[in-house]
Amino acid sequence: MRSNRSIFTMLLLLAGLTLAALPALATGTVGETAPAFQLKGADGKTYSLADFKGKVVVLEWINPNCPFSDRHAREKTMTEVSKKYGKAVWLGINSTNPNDSGFLAPAEHLAYNQKTGIAYPVLYDETGKIGKAYGAKTTPHMFIIDEQGKIVYNGAIDDDPSGRKDKVARVNYVDGGLSSEMAGRKIDPASTKPYGCSVKY
Amino acid sequence: MGRPALILLMLLTAVSLAPGRALGIAGEWASNEQSRVRLITPYRVTPRDGEIRLGLHFSLAPGWHVYWKNSGDAGFPPVVVFGKAEGLGEPELLWPAPRRFELPGDLVALGYEKEVVYPVRAALSGATGDALKLSADVDYLVCEVDCIPYRYTLSLDQPLGEAAETDPETAPLVATWWDRLPVTAERLAGVDTRATVDASRPAAPVLEVRVRGARAGSEPPGLFLEVHEDFDAGKPEARPAGDGVVFRVPLRLREAGKPLPAETVFAWTATGLVHQGRPVSLEARREVPVRAAASASAPVETSRPVTTTLMAVASTLFALWLWGLLDLGLKERPPHKVREALGFAAAALILWTLYALARQVTFEGLAWIELVLLAMTLFAWLRHRAVRRSAVSFLWILGLAACAAAAPWLADRNRLPASLETVPSVAAAAEPAA
Numbered sequence: 001m002r003s004n005r006s007i008f009t010m011l012l013l014l015a016g017l018t019l020a021a022l023p024a025l026a027t028g029t030v031g032e033t034a035p036a037f038q039l040k041g042a043d044g045k046t047y048s049l050a051d052f053k054g055k056v057v058v059l060e061w062i063n064p065n066c067p068f069s070d071r072h073a074r075e076k077t078m079t080e081v082s083k084k085y086g087k088a089v090w091l092g093i094n095s096t097n098p099n100d101s102g103f104l105a106p107a108e109h110l111a112y113n114q115k116t117g118i119a120y121p122v123l124y125d126e127t128g129k130i131g132k133a134y135g136a137k138t139t140p141h142m143f144i145i146d147e148q149g150k151i152v153y154n155g156a157i158d159d160d161p162s163g164r165k166d167k168v169a170r171v172n173y174v175d176g177g178l179s180s181e182m183a184g185r186k187i188d189p190a191s192t193k194p195y196g197c198s199v200k201y
Numbered sequence: 202m203g204r205p206a207l208i209l210l211m212l213l214t215a216v217s218l219a220p221g222r223a224l225g226i227a228g229e230w231a232s233n234e235q236s237r238v239r240l241i242t243p244y245r246v247t248p249r250d251g252e253i254r255l256g257l258h259f260s261l262a263p264g265w266h267v268y269w270k271n272s273g274d275a276g277f278p279p280v281v282v283f284g285k286a287e288g289l290g291e292p293e294l295l296w297p298a299p300r301r302f303e304l305p306g307d308l309v310a311l312g313y314e315k316e317v318v319y320p321v322r323a324a325l326s327g328a329t330g331d332a333l334k335l336s337a338d339v340d341y342l343v344c345e346v347d348c349i350p351y352r353y354t355l356s357l358d359q360p361l362g363e364a365a366e367t368d369p370e371t372a373p374l375v376a377t378w379w380d381r382l383p384v385t386a387e388r389l390a391g392v393d394t395r396a397t398v399d400a401s402r403p404a405a406p407v408l409e410v411r412v413r414g415a416r417a418g419s420e421p422p423g424l425f426l427e428v429h430e431d432f433d434a435g436k437p438e439a440r441p442a443g444d445g446v447v448f449r450v451p452l453r454l455r456e457a458g459k460p461l462p463a464e465t466v467f468a469w470t471a472t473g474l475v476h477q478g479r480p481v482s483l484e485a486r487r488e489v490p491v492r493a494a495a496s497a498s499a500p501v502e503t504s505r506p507v508t509t510t511l512m513a514v515a516s517t518l519f520a521l522w523l524w525g526l527l528d529l530g531l532k533e534r535p536p537h538k539v540r541e542a543l544g545f546a547a548a549a550l551i552l553w554t555l556y557a558l559a560r561q562v563t564f565e566g567l568a569w570i571e572l573v574l575l576a577m578t579l580f581a582w583l584r585h586r587a588v589r590r591s592a593v594s595f596l597w598i599l600g601l602a603a604c605a606a607a608a609p610w611l612a613d614r615n616r617l618p619a620s621l622e623t624v625p626s627v628a629a630a631a632e633p634a635a
Contacts, residue, residue, distance in 0.1 A: 029454065029457045031456050065347070066348065067348065068350070097305070102347065131306070137275055137308055138274065154455065161277040161280075162277070162280050162340040162350065163350075164340060191455035195275070195276070196275060196348070197344070197348040198276070198305075198308045198310070198346070198348070199308070200306075201305045201306025201308070
């Protein structure tokens with residue numbers, strides 16, 4: 001019987017290994033359910049995606065030490081769009097690794113938000129788990145989640161990576177996306193290539 | 202003050218007051234902590250008509266890089282706007298073979314480190330004067346882990362003359378990078394590239410690019426895709442095949458549930474190849490067929506995952522019986538040693554059927570079937586442990602039967618359309634690189 005048991009253990013191990021080798025499921029794809037999260041904000045409060053069920057949610061991957069993220073903060077790109085669509089919830093998420101030189105402590109982040117006029121909450125994803133679950137690649141990287149909790153936009157904030165165009169000449173994909181979403185139309189384009197610094201996982 | 206000293210002073214003043222325009226074959230460097238950039242040309246003098254070659258020359262601090270036309274996950278490629286000059290056609294910025302940089306968090310950057318000259322091609326016709334006044338507004342991003350955007354206006358006065366005269370310093374530099382430009386695949390004798398999207402798993406299509414007539418060189422071959430509207434690309438794999446290389450790139454639809462097109466345009470650069478003894482990169486832009494579901498499928502074909510799963514279930518039961526975990530009601534059992542050997546054969550049969558199933562059902566389906574087989578084993582073991590025949594022991598048998606029945610049902614639910622079964626891949630001939 002002992003040999004039987006060891007064979008059984010072997011089979012169990014084999015099956016386990018096969019299961020472990022299965023690829024990770026796709027993430028952050030438009031049309032899929034937005035991965036749930038519960039993260040602590042720079043303000044000390046805890047925010048959960050489930051709290052905003054039934055609302056349109058915008059996620060912005062942010063890093064004040066990234067020149068792209070910082071340029072948009074100074075130009076108030078996000079702040080203005082978030083104010084324009086008061087019904088939508090806007091959340092910044094900072095996935096910077098605490099060991100990275102660009103990591104900002106909550107107090108510093110709050111001071112930065114005040115200086116640049118960011119009024120929406122900024123959440124800390126220090127392990128990078130949520131960033132990876134969404135496939136967040138750059139700062140800024142934008143996601144729009146519809147009232148049913150599905151991702152309806154994944155990509156860049158606008159069509160001007162170098163920031164060379166006049167602000168009015170830029171196509172702001174999130175502004176356009178929210179306007180379509182609020183009017184019940186399909187967002188087009190629903191995905192673009194995000195630009196900026198890489199997220200400092 | 203003596204006359205010579207006065208002249209020297211005047212000269213010095215003239216030099217220091219001279220505008221930023223450099224006269225000659227290399228413009229002035231625009232420098233920052235991470236990088237320097239300038240315009241260069243390979244000529245001391247160039248004729249007033251014909252094609253001219255220029256270069257956008259970057260020199261980078263260790264660890265920092267600038268980008269290819271598809272920058273990868275982050276960043277962006279240099280954006281260059283050339284100023285108008287008399288007789289100068291619209292210059293075209295070209296992209297030499299890039300490299301792949303892996304960043305923390307499975308992010309990828311495609312570009313160049315240490316030094317790069319982006320070749321620029323332009324046409325001259327009827328330029329007048331002694332010099333061509335070249336200028337370029339350059340926006341670029343230089344990244345290590347951090348990224349810093351810069352913007353400069355670069356300039357260069359290219360002397361014009363009757364006869365061309367190359368510069369011994371800049372000409373080899375421009376030539377080196379010009380040589381690293383990918384060659385259009387069709388232009389190389391004996392080279393043939395073909396591509397298909399293998400969509401046998403609709404959720405995980407794979408772009409397959411086959412290059413024939415150009416082998417892997419001393420550096421591992423690489424495949425670099427331009428940005429595609431509908432697909433994100435994963436890490437390409439390359440392996441030698443016959444007299445060429447096969448690249449496979451996992452793709453992911455950016456929008457879930459979007460139907461796969463029948464054909465789609467992909468553009469790529471394949472690097473690290475050797476053609477007729479010379480290192481070469483190839484570029485191509487192709488309408489690529491997507492091998493997806495065919496509409497009609499024979500009934501025999503569609504029943505296959507169920508049959509395969511029944512085989513897996515039967516082999517599992519057989520193995521459990523051989524190992525004494527399950528009593529199938531047979532009085533006579535083969536001798537101990539024979540049973541052990543047969544048990545391994547049955548286990549091998551299970552593995553083989555699972556392998557066959559991998560081509561017939563989805564990833565998720567396969568995972569479920571494996572779980573169910575595992576549960577069968579668990580139930581058999583639990584029943585084996587229960588010495589007395591009790592109600593609990595009956596429950597275990599019921600569980601085992603339920604699992605055995607669930608397996609074919611799961612196979613049916615998660616089947617891939619019959620015609621989508623994986624296209625057999627080319628047998629890789631393990632030949633040493635040329």
